[in-house]
Amino acid sequence: MVDLNIPVGVSDFEKLRENNYYYIDKTGFISKLLQTKSAEVTLITRPRRFGKTLGMRMLASFFDIRKDSRTIFEGLKISKNTALCDEWMNQYPTLFLSFKDVDGLTFSSACDMLVYTISNLYQQHLYLLESDSVNDYDKEIIHHIAERKATVSEIKQSLVLLTKALASYYAKPVILLLDEYDVPIAKASSNGYYDQMLEIIKGMLSTSLKDNAALRFAVITGCLRIAKESIFTGTNNFVSDTITDCRLNEYFGFTQKDVEQLLRDADAMEHSEDLKFWYDGYHFGDVDVYCPWDVMNYMRDLQYNPDVRPASYWKNTSDNAIVRSFIDYAGNTITRKLETLLSGGYITQQIDENLTYDYLHSSEDNLWSILYLTGYLTKARDADLPENLPDGISALMIPNAEIREIFETTILKWFQESALTWNRETLFHAVWNQDAKTISIEMTKLLRKTISYHDYKEDYYHAFLAGIFAGAGYMVDSNKEHGEGRSDVVVYDSLNGRVAVFEAKYAKSLNDLDTACEKAVQQMDDLMYAKSFEDDYDEVICYGISFYKKRCVVKKK
Secondary structure (H helix, E strand, O other): OOOOOOOOOOOOHHHHHHOOOOOOOOOHHHHHHHHOOOOOEEEEEOOOOOOHHHHHHHHHHHHEOOOOOHHHHOOOHHHHOHHHHHHHOOOEOEEEEEOOOOOOOOHHHHHHHHHHHHHHHHHOOHHHHHOOOOOHHHHHHHHHHHOOOOOHHHHHHHHHHHHHHHHHHHOOOEEEEEEOOOHHHHHHHHHOOHHHHHHHHHHHHHHHHOOOOOEEEEEEEEOOEOHHHOOOOOOOOEEEEOOOOOOOHHHOOEOHHHHHHHHHHHOOHHHHHHHHHHHOOEEEOOEEEEOHHHHHHHHHHHHHOOOOOOOOOHHHHOOOHHHHHHHHOOOHHHHHHHHHHHOOOOEEEEOOOEOOHHHOOOOHHHHHHHHHHOOOOEEOOHHHOOOOOOOOEEEEEOOOHHHHHHHHHHHHHHHHHHHOOOOOHHHHHHHHOOOHHHHHHHHHHHHOOOOOOHHHOHHHHHHHHHHHHHOOOOEEEEOOEEOOEEOOEEEEEHHHOEEEEEEEEEOOOHHHHHHHHHHHHHHHHHOOOOHHHOOOOOEEEEEEEEEEOOEEEEEEO
């Protein structure tokens, strides 16, 4: 395999180019963006790890009047458009600001991070304090903000003040690039100071974007479009580009053509199917894309170990709390839909792209919309659907193996934790009192509370059975050698000198439940599962148990 100097976690465009990292050329984004000359503000929303920050830093390198970027862009697609480069490259004062670090458990700590972030931006432009084109009053505020002493009102005015100062200094309007604009609001929503943070961010954006003569144009990125919160109210010539649009999607994520080129360059075409199965499947507008974060991580690991298998790189960049909160919300309808998705099917749902963080969990529709907009689900292709859907309705599916694994592991954790709170006393009492009928009834009740996956195969039921008892503090053995064979689950009650042995079978139909259960009982008898316990325990109880979807039958040997 060819060593390509694969970048992982490098979102600084200049660093990437200067250090000769492998780069899939996305500079066409610049010309495509400039084609919409009437757009004063462009909001681009994409899931995390799809190249938003790298794209924004590329714009900053291209436009910033303080730089000479000819070498950085040499050989890239945009450099061939000489007229556009002459007109735009390093011709405008440019501000790049990321809100990715504005976080805190309290409003005070988050506000301190915001003050720090704005201060760092101001410190890049202290030359304004020496300029006669900036008035003394503004200089005083600039100095105050740069010293990290800004008040809330000064933070609200900070972007408009800096754009006007730069426009005066350079005698040119300013290009404003705001990355991860919704992070402070999302964090505030999670930690209980939503209204306070929303007021500040809304103040910053409305003053800098609305009727600001010093602004040439602005580009803003985030995960969600939160227009209902009126952050962008009154903004002139506002254009939004989301994953349902078609204009910019090839610039965020890797297309099939991009991945094939990468594999050819790495001499690793034999890994194309793995890459596609694990990391492809996102359908943004009319473009099919891979998650670039995953592709680059896997390609880097392949260079270290040619036999390495694909892994879930994307899930390690977040706690996937949105999936967990969704499952916690789960009712019967949501449970059935999750099972459909996990079995490889699709669900039909209305998607709302204009959400508010304080109402994310106010309805089931909002929850599905969030899973779609944040990359946990994608739209099924129209060609893959048996019929046309009504207007406003989308068919949603899990995009690839990595996201499926995230759902499965999150659901498994949820089940293990939820099982601790379920009332199982009736079940346990029935087990030790050899009441097979009651065990069947209680076990079926618990099955109906779970979210099933793995196509209802025996390994799913095996884990379910073991989890029920282990979660209650019983010592449980799984698939251990006993007698002349392997019993599925053994539950020990050492204090009372007794043990329960279960052999589980999966029935192929509802009518086969009794037959499968009889087979389980017969297997326990034939292979003498109970024999190895008879010397150490006063009571050995053996149960055959058969499952079909969310039903079960239990019989005692």
